[in-house]
Amino acid sequence: xxxxxxxxxxxxxxxxxxxxxxxxxxxxxxxxxxxxxxxxxxxxxxxxxxxxxxxxxxxxxxxxxxxxxxxxxxxxxxxxxxxxxxxxxxxxxxxxxxxxxxxxxxxxxxxxxxxxxxxxxxxxxxxxxxxxxxxxxxxxxxxxxxxxxxxxxxxxxxxxxxxxxxxxxxxxxxxxxxxxxxxxxxxxxxxxxxxxxxxxxxxxxxxxxxxxxxxxxxxxxxxxxxxxxxxxxxxxxxxxxxxxxxxxxxxxxxxxxxxxxxxxxxxxxxxxxxxxxxxxxxxxxxxxxxxxxxxxxxxxxxxxxxxxxxxxxxxxxxxxxxxxxxxxxxxxxxxxxxxxxxxxxxxxxxxxxxxxxxxxxxxxxxxxxxxxxxxxxxxxx
Numbered sequence: 001x002x003x004x005x006x007x008x009x010x011x012x013x014x015x016x017x018x019x020x021x022x023x024x025x026x027x028x029x030x031x032x033x034x035x036x037x038x039x040x041x042x043x044x045x046x047x048x049x050x051x052x053x054x055x056x057x058x059x060x061x062x063x064x065x066x067x068x069x070x071x072x073x074x075x076x077x078x079x080x081x082x083x084x085x086x087x088x089x090x091x092x093x094x095x096x097x098x099x100x101x102x103x104x105x106x107x108x109x110x111x112x113x114x115x116x117x118x119x120x121x122x123x124x125x126x127x128x129x130x131x132x133x134x135x136x137x138x139x140x141x142x143x144x145x146x147x148x149x150x151x152x153x154x155x156x157x158x159x160x161x162x163x164x165x166x167x168x169x170x171x172x173x174x175x176x177x178x179x180x181x182x183x184x185x186x187x188x189x190x191x192x193x194x195x196x197x198x199x200x201x202x203x204x205x206x207x208x209x210x211x212x213x214x215x216x217x218x219x220x221x222x223x224x225x226x227x228x229x230x231x232x233x234x235x236x237x238x239x240x241x242x243x244x245x246x247x248x249x250x251x252x253x254x255x256x257x258x259x260x261x262x263x264x265x266x267x268x269x270x271x272x273x274x275x276x277x278x279x280x281x282x283x284x285x286x287x288x289x290x291x292x293x294x295x296x297x298x299x300x301x302x303x304x305x306x307x308x309x310x311x312x313x314x315x316x317x318x319x320x321x322x323x324x325x326x327x328x329x330x331x332x333x334x335x336x337x338x339x340x341x342x343x344x345x346x347x348x349x350x351x352x353x354x355x356x357x358x359x360x361x362x363x364x365x366x367x368x369x370x371x372x373x374x375x376x377x378x379x380x381x
Contacts, residue, residue: 007224024184032379033360034339035289035370039086040361041079042067042375046200047363050352050377051102051109055129057083057352057361058091058109059377072228078111078129083354083361086379093119095127101149103157105179107131110139110157112147124157128181139181141167148209153200154228154232155179156187160195160207174207174214189214189231193315199248199255201203203227206255209247223248223257223374225273249288249295255332256295258285262313263305266297266329277333280305281323282314289351291360294336295329298348304335325366342366357381 020333045063052058059079066075068088076094079086101112111118111127118127119138125147145163152158157177166175167183173195176187197211204225207214214220217233222245225237244263250256255275257267264285268276281299292298303320304327311317321335326348328338342348346365353360353369359381369378 003172005180010039019363020137033358035338036134037369037372037374037378038378040377041081041086041088047231047376048098048100048349049102050084050350050361050363051104052352052354053104055083057081058102060102060111060365062098070127083379085361091134093129095138101147105152108137112150112159114146141183142314148196149198150250151198151200155378158198158200160198162352173212187225187231196246197248199214199250201250206248208248208257210244232283237273239269241267246284246286247288249290251290256288258288258297260284263300264299266295268333278308279333280308280310282310282316282320287348287351289353289360290352291355292358293331296351296360297327297329298325298364301325326362340369343368
């Protein structure tokens, strides 16, 4: 039997020449948020996506129930909670399969994943849901494949993943829609393999993934910048990424990419794609977020390497600093002292920030942080 919980607050309408490579080995003093996790609901399955809208956090994944204050509430792969108190809200649309991506714009929450229905309404892999009501909106498309990432900007919803067509039109792993609902037939970016990450910054849409080329253009190996209006490749951005890009983030200094491969790395790129710094870990880096000049990282790793050298299975060959599934890096590539420790093998899958209140939320497959029970969601302030 489903139990409903009265919302403790309503969501608020609050509309993120090559430089020398820096290898920062020391631990810098900067720290933006506490490493102690605050109270949060307990999820019975994986959390793949998190997104802020004002003080409200929206969560998507494979879970089917959420625990709060000793009671269990049905939540079918979508939920929302108050970011300040951790209280579960009564926003409860139901997805019939895994939700992998979320994006927020205005009064809408955009949802992407493997589902075919939301709250009983036919929605194929993409949906728009009322941010306060939870009602399914008239945003309806046929996607052959699955979205992995969503981003909004420039009056559009950008979609990335592993798909071949949208509404019968060829769209290879990338597509754009007007926020009012229609497929943007003028935005024609096509990637030759899956796209796992998106970030919008001004006149650029950054894409990262497993692809080798976008629109057939060389020098778009696993990461590229695209025009927000046409999807053409921005030739002035010429980066390199040594392995699949799992996540992207931006700030005033440039763009950041989290990669897998032998171990994992975080790259900081300048506007022309030059590497400002890179940081190496002993496992994949999967999630990124930026806040107040700090780059927060989540993934499968247990240590941050002291140098950029690692060996078999990603092990740090020159020693490492303990950072278990979560870490933070300053704007020169140095580790900060922020070091909460998450358990599990997969660890952290998603990060999001509330820039107005300097808060950060992490989602994934962990069940504890610093030895405290935090089932698949943790909140830091």
